[in-house]
Amino acid sequence: MGILDQPMLEYVYKDTLMHRMHPVPKMMILVVLTLLAQFYFDPRFILPILAVVIILAKPVSKIPNTWLLPMYIFGIMSVLERGYNAVFISSGGYYRVYPSEWMVTTLMYIANIPVLGEAKVTVGGLFWLASMGLKYFVGLFSVSIFLYTTDPSDLMQYLASKKVSKNALFIVFAGFNFFPILLRYARTIMNAQQLRGVGLSKNPVKAVNTLAQVFHPLVIRVTVLADILTLSASIRGFGSGQYSYLRDVKLSLADKLIGALAIAFFIFMVFGLAFLNWGAL
Amino acid sequence: MNIDKIIYRRRAGDVEAVKDVHFTVKKGEYVVITGAVGSGKSSLLYSLNGAIPKLIPNSILEGEVNVMRRSIADLEVADISKSIGLVLEDPDTQLTQMTVEDDLAFGPSNMGLPPEKLRERVEFAVKSVRLGGLEKRNPRNLSGGQKQAVAIGGVLSSMPDIVALDEPISMLDPIGKTQVLSRLRELNRQYGVTVIVTDSGMEVESFADYADRVMVMSEGRILKAGTPHEILTDTEVMKKSGLRLPQVTELCIRMGASGPSIPVTLDEAEKFVAERMHGKKMRNSLPSGTSSMAEGEPVVVVKNLRHTYPGLEKGIEALRGVSFTIRKGEFVALIGQNGSGKSTLALHLVGILKPTNRDALVEVAGLDAAKCKSKELIKQINYVYQNPDDQIFCEKVQDEISFGLEAQGLAAEEIARRTAEALSIFGLERLKDEYIVHLDRGRRTYTAISSIMALKPDILIIDEPTTGLDEPDSLAVMRELQKLTRAGKTVIAITHNMNLAAAYAEHIIVMHEGTVLLDGTPREVFAQSEVLSKSYIVPPQITQLGQRLKPFGFPADILSVDEMVGLVERA
Numbered sequence: 001m002g003i004l005d006q007p008m009l010e011y012v013y014k015d016t017l018m019h020r021m022h023p024v025p026k027m028m029i030l031v032v033l034t035l036l037a038q039f040y041f042d043p044r045f046i047l048p049i050l051a052v053v054i055i056l057a058k059p060v061s062k063i064p065n066t067w068l069l070p071m072y073i074f075g076i077m078s079v080l081e082r083g084y085n086a087v088f089i090s091s092g093g094y095y096r097v098y099p100s101e102w103m104v105t106t107l108m109y110i111a112n113i114p115v116l117g118e119a120k121v122t123v124g125g126l127f128w129l130a131s132m133g134l135k136y137f138v139g140l141f142s143v144s145i146f147l148y149t150t151d152p153s154d155l156m157q158y159l160a161s162k163k164v165s166k167n168a169l170f171i172v173f174a175g176f177n178f179f180p181i182l183l184r185y186a187r188t189i190m191n192a193q194q195l196r197g198v199g200l201s202k203n204p205v206k207a208v209n210t211l212a213q214v215f216h217p218l219v220i221r222v223t224v225l226a227d228i229l230t231l232s233a234s235i236r237g238f239g240s241g242q243y244s245y246l247r248d249v250k251l252s253l254a255d256k257l258i259g260a261l262a263i264a265f266f267i268f269m270v271f272g273l274a275f276l277n278w279g280a281l
Numbered sequence: 282m283n284i285d286k287i288i289y290r291r292r293a294g295d296v297e298a299v300k301d302v303h304f305t306v307k308k309g310e311y312v313v314i315t316g317a318v319g320s321g322k323s324s325l326l327y328s329l330n331g332a333i334p335k336l337i338p339n340s341i342l343e344g345e346v347n348v349m350r351r352s353i354a355d356l357e358v359a360d361i362s363k364s365i366g367l368v369l370e371d372p373d374t375q376l377t378q379m380t381v382e383d384d385l386a387f388g389p390s391n392m393g394l395p396p397e398k399l400r401e402r403v404e405f406a407v408k409s410v411r412l413g414g415l416e417k418r419n420p421r422n423l424s425g426g427q428k429q430a431v432a433i434g435g436v437l438s439s440m441p442d443i444v445a446l447d448e449p450i451s452m453l454d455p456i457g458k459t460q461v462l463s464r465l466r467e468l469n470r471q472y473g474v475t476v477i478v479t480d481s482g483m484e485v486e487s488f489a490d491y492a493d494r495v496m497v498m499s500e501g502r503i504l505k506a507g508t509p510h511e512i513l514t515d516t517e518v519m520k521k522s523g524l525r526l527p528q529v530t531e532l533c534i535r536m537g538a539s540g541p542s543i544p545v546t547l548d549e550a551e552k553f554v555a556e557r558m559h560g561k562k563m564r565n566s567l568p569s570g571t572s573s574m575a576e577g578e579p580v581v582v583v584k585n586l587r588h589t590y591p592g593l594e595k596g597i598e599a600l601r602g603v604s605f606t607i608r609k610g611e612f613v614a615l616i617g618q619n620g621s622g623k624s625t626l627a628l629h630l631v632g633i634l635k636p637t638n639r640d641a642l643v644e645v646a647g648l649d650a651a652k653c654k655s656k657e658l659i660k661q662i663n664y665v666y667q668n669p670d671d672q673i674f675c676e677k678v679q680d681e682i683s684f685g686l687e688a689q690g691l692a693a694e695e696i697a698r699r700t701a702e703a704l705s706i707f708g709l710e711r712l713k714d715e716y717i718v719h720l721d722r723g724r725r726t727y728t729a730i731s732s733i734m735a736l737k738p739d740i741l742i743i744d745e746p747t748t749g750l751d752e753p754d755s756l757a758v759m760r761e762l763q764k765l766t767r768a769g770k771t772v773i774a775i776t777h778n779m780n781l782a783a784a785y786a787e788h789i790i791v792m793h794e795g796t797v798l799l800d801g802t803p804r805e806v807f808a809q810s811e812v813l814s815k816s817y818i819v820p821p822q823i824t825q826l827g828q829r830l831k832p833f834g835f836p837a838d839i840l841s842v843d844e845m846v847g848l849v850e851r852a
Contacts, residue, residue: 010379010419011379011419151379151380151383152379153383160390180421181421188666189671189674192666192671192672192674193674194633194655195631195633195655195664196659196672196684196688196733196736197656197659197685197688197689197736198688213674216674217673227336228374229377230336231332231369232369232374232376232377233359233377234332234336234357234358234359235330235332235358235366235367235369235375236366236375236377236387236388236436236439237359237360237363237388237391237392237439238359238377238387239357239391240357240359240362240392241391241392241393242393243391244389244390244392244393244394244395244399245390245396246382246383246399246400246403247396248396
């Protein structure tokens with residue numbers, strides 16, 4: 001099976017601990033881990049968080065790498081983009097934990113760029129870049145775990161049971177549907193183009209050219225996607241009255257306990273961050 | 282439901298897609314609206330629940346539509362949906378949830394029904410459209426026909442007063458078609474649900490079995506409305522609106538039936554022919570070898586092909602050890618129930634999918650399709666998608682046809698020559714500078730097929746070549762495919778249309794649950810009705826009639842009305 005024929009960025013039914021967990025405590029755990037990773041800058045603090053989300057994503061949730069592929073690509077591209085900022089971090093004033101003399105040590109001088117200043121690779125810049133990469137991947141793994149293991153209907157049904165507004169429900173509905181449909185469109189278009197002799201080349205210029213050719217029909221489809229989602233929801237009565245739910249997705253005692261523990265852990269770690277310089281560089 | 286003189290334009294200044302249409306549908310009626318592609322059937326249907334003009338930007342609807350004595354102009358589409366359930370032609374646009382059972386529950390959930398009622402409705406819908414075992418699957422990962430079944434089930438679960446379906450069975454296997462139509466009839470009879478179905482005329486045989494009334498549309502107007510018998514025996518109206526007669530009706534007219542006695546159903550035809558055959562016995566059987574497979578060199582050899590899609594715990598086995606051989610110049614029909622693995626198999630032949638077992642052999646024109654580079658493989662074999670919009674990338678017809686030729690790096694002169702040649706196949710020359718989005722489904726299908734034919738592959742796979750097309754367009758496509766085989770090319774058509782398979786194919790491969798159930802000539806395959814029923818296939822109506830008339834010596838493998846007439850004349 002080709003990579004393009006795998007389901008990506010959408011819920012896949014499986015019987016794992018994360019699949020069985022209620023969407024709300026699951027979201028709380030993942031949000032806590034993601035927020036902490038965003039607050040910290042010291043890779044020594046972010047690495048254990050990344051280890052936890054990788055464990056949750058791989059052995060616990062059993063997410064295949066092919067499903068994660070767009071996330072990997074996005075993560076790597078984001079880190080590369082951040083590399084641009086990293087070469088301009090040279091001031092010792094950023095550092096509170098590590099010795100600033102060591103952090104500003106220049107490993108490689110690049111150039112003096114007008115307006116922007118001196119571009120150089122420093123120890124601190126590498127630390128900062130490493131922490132940014134780790135942050136991205138914590139966030140991407142967390143989002144992946146939630147999308148892969150959460151049946152959107154469960155979330156919608158829980159929100160409906162809490163009398164959440166129809167507009168908010170539609171946003172959840174459209175959000176969960178939009179990207180899978182978009183990826184399917186892209187996949188079908190790329191398969192069809194491959195059959196007409198247009199394939200993804202290893203040559204980056206040709207690859208970009210191919211993607212541009214995918215982009216045109218994709219844009220046409222995306223422009224009608226919102227209309228399609230509105231049409232499909234409307235003709236099936238969405239928005240006509242109170243939404244009810246097929247499954248009872250109530251929070252169990254264990255779910256509430258997990259949620260409370262996640263909040264307590266978050267408060268404890270934020271306290272350390274605020275008063276003990278946890279996670280600072 | 283009362284429709285009063287409605288006129289519909291897609292936008293101001295456009296020609297009317299629906300012109301001055303007025304009719305009344307009584308509670309509990311089963312109405313079929315038929316006509317060629319572009320006759321205005323779908324527009325009329327969309328205006329019944331307010332989708333036109335409320336959800337179609339810039340559209341203009343004049344006249345009035347009243348449902349259950351209420352004007353729909355005053356209601357939101359979501360509110361009207363409680364009274365009218367609309368099933369769209371393309372099921373992909375109607376699926377909203379991530380599992381089948383949630384999708385089936387979506388409509389009644391929007392009515393605020395309690396969980397236990399929702400469960401009942403889901404079970405009802407699952408049984409109605411044969412989706413047992415698929416409840417936890419993502420509907421978007423199902424086959425086209427299964428998706429259509431989910432879309433229909435999703436409306437049935439809401440139990441609306443009126444169910445309006447736009448070409449609901451075009452993508453279903455023959456028994457699936459019968460089951461859906463029977464279920465609609467049952468809902469109609471048992472619960473008084475009013476049913477309105479559009480059909481482009483490919484399923485005329487079903488009208489008499491299910492419909493109370495048939496309306497024939499042509500160029501936006503209702504040409505004639507009446508009982509199925511009145512419509513199906515009016516050869517003039519049927520011809521004028523681009524529709525064919527049911528096979529048994531054509532046969533009986535050719536045998537001298539006239540007026541109210543012209544049969545329109547299999548039962549009526551059996552009785553009619555049996556009366557005519559009274560005291561007679563078949564003198565001749567069909568000549569052997571009238572339908573034989575080509576004897577050319579093998580161009581497709583598949584051995585022990587397996588494919589498992591990811592999902593669930595152990596994945597989903599779509600192909601379970603498929604083996605067959607196709608020879609050069611054959612016209613092959615790949616048939617089977619929805620989800621039997623036909624499209625998965627076809628995508629292996631063009632290298633889009635790879636086998637999931639190591640000992641599989643997929644050899645296409647001497648190349649290993651699992652290992653060969655796509656650019657090399659597509660010189661030998663190519664694939665036309667079921668939905669033309671899946672493979673259209675350019676704005677204009679001519680650009681679309683030359684797209685693949687340019688990607689292959691051909692010289693400009695060669696591109697121009699091949700493009701002109703491909704445009705002429707379906708007479709698209711006059712549309713070459715048209716924007717594709719403005720073309721109807723038939724012309725878009727022609728464009729998609731022509732764009733692949735321009736690449737001149739030796740083997741052409743075409744997935745449901747006639748879906749969404751009317752009779753004249755379908756026949757035009759099949760004739761062009763037949764021309765290709767006569768020129769030495771090999772054609773593999775994936776189809777649910779048994780009439781066309783019987784008329785054009787020389788070799789039929791029947792798929793069933795990821796395996797090859799039958800592999801032979803149309804005569805060999807269609808003669809085995811009982812085996813075929815395992816794969817939800819029923820032979821063409823004329824073949825079934827011959828099988829019913831076995832006591833008179835009729836063979837079990839009649840493939841056309843001409844053959845049957847010939848046999849009767851020689852009796």
